[in-house]
Amino acid sequence: MKILYFAWVRQRIGKSEEDIALTQETATVADLIALLAGRGGGYAEAFEDPSRIRAAVNQDHVRFDAKLANADEVAFFPPVTGG
Amino acid sequence: MKTIRIQADDFDAGAECTALRTGRLQTGALVSFTGIVRSDDGLSALTLEHYPGMTEREIARHVDEAQKRWPILGATVIHRIGRLVPGDNIVLVAVASSHRKAAFEAAEFLIDYLKTRAPFWKREQRGSTIEWLEAKDSDASAAARWYPP
Numbered sequence: 001m002k003i004l005y006f007a008w009v010r011q012r013i014g015k016s017e018e019d020i021a022l023t024q025e026t027a028t029v030a031d032l033i034a035l036l037a038g039r040g041g042g043y044a045e046a047f048e049d050p051s052r053i054r055a056a057v058n059q060d061h062v063r064f065d066a067k068l069a070n071a072d073e074v075a076f077f078p079p080v081t082g083g
Numbered sequence: 084m085k086t087i088r089i090q091a092d093d094f095d096a097g098a099e100c101t102a103l104r105t106g107r108l109q110t111g112a113l114v115s116f117t118g119i120v121r122s123d124d125g126l127s128a129l130t131l132e133h134y135p136g137m138t139e140r141e142i143a144r145h146v147d148e149a150q151k152r153w154p155i156l157g158a159t160v161i162h163r164i165g166r167l168v169p170g171d172n173i174v175l176v177a178v179a180s181s182h183r184k185a186a187f188e189a190a191e192f193l194i195d196y197l198k199t200r201a202p203f204w205k206r207e208q209r210g211s212t213i214e215w216l217e218a219k220d221s222d223a224s225a226a227a228r229w230y231p232p
Contacts, residue, residue, distance in 0.1 A: 006202065
């Protein structure tokens with residue numbers, strides 16, 4: 001599964017994408033956030049306040065209880081500021 | 084007719100509006116909104132990044148939604164990315180319809196949704212300080228009014 005990071009999430013983590021294998025422990029977006037935050041360092045910094053993070057699965061906005069079973073691409077980013 | 088473009092280059096709002104109405108003689112109203120980089124308290128530049136693929140999908144979904152809600156004949160949405168300075172165009176939303184009400188409302192719906200759902204992020208530069216722009220509650224409430232509880 002491809003994981004993408006944008007804006008300050010990308011800056012804190014220090015990379016724009018990576019591959020992560022799904023396990024039974026990562027059933028939902030919230031599980032994935034917990035796994036990533038648990039890596040410490042820039043990951044912990046990026047996910048320190050999940051209320052400031054938004055997620056997309058397969059390029060659709062989702063809530064953190066969304067399942068990852070059919071996810072090919074998951075993205076994490078701050079609330080959007082375009083327009 | 085649906086035109087969606089994400090580009091670093093500038094756009095010509097007049098030419099885009101002409102293209103939107105040309106050959107569509109049912110068009111009686113054309114509303115366009117151009118967003119421009121404002122020289123806010125010392126702002127020297129804005130840098131925009133986006134999520135390629137999702138951005139286009141998210142905008143297309145809202146143009147489709149606008150076409151369901153209002154009898155519009157076409158819409159053009161162009162959003163720039165990269166480094167922009169005060170006075171530069173950022174975004175164009177143009178909607179053609181037979182009558183003005185649908186064109187005004189659909190254009191407002193599209194820009195409200197673009198601001199709260201399309202995955203773009205702005206970084207603001209003031210002097211040597213560069214900071215990510217925080218999302219505004221006023222933008223969220225502007226978008227929320229299109230989906231009453």
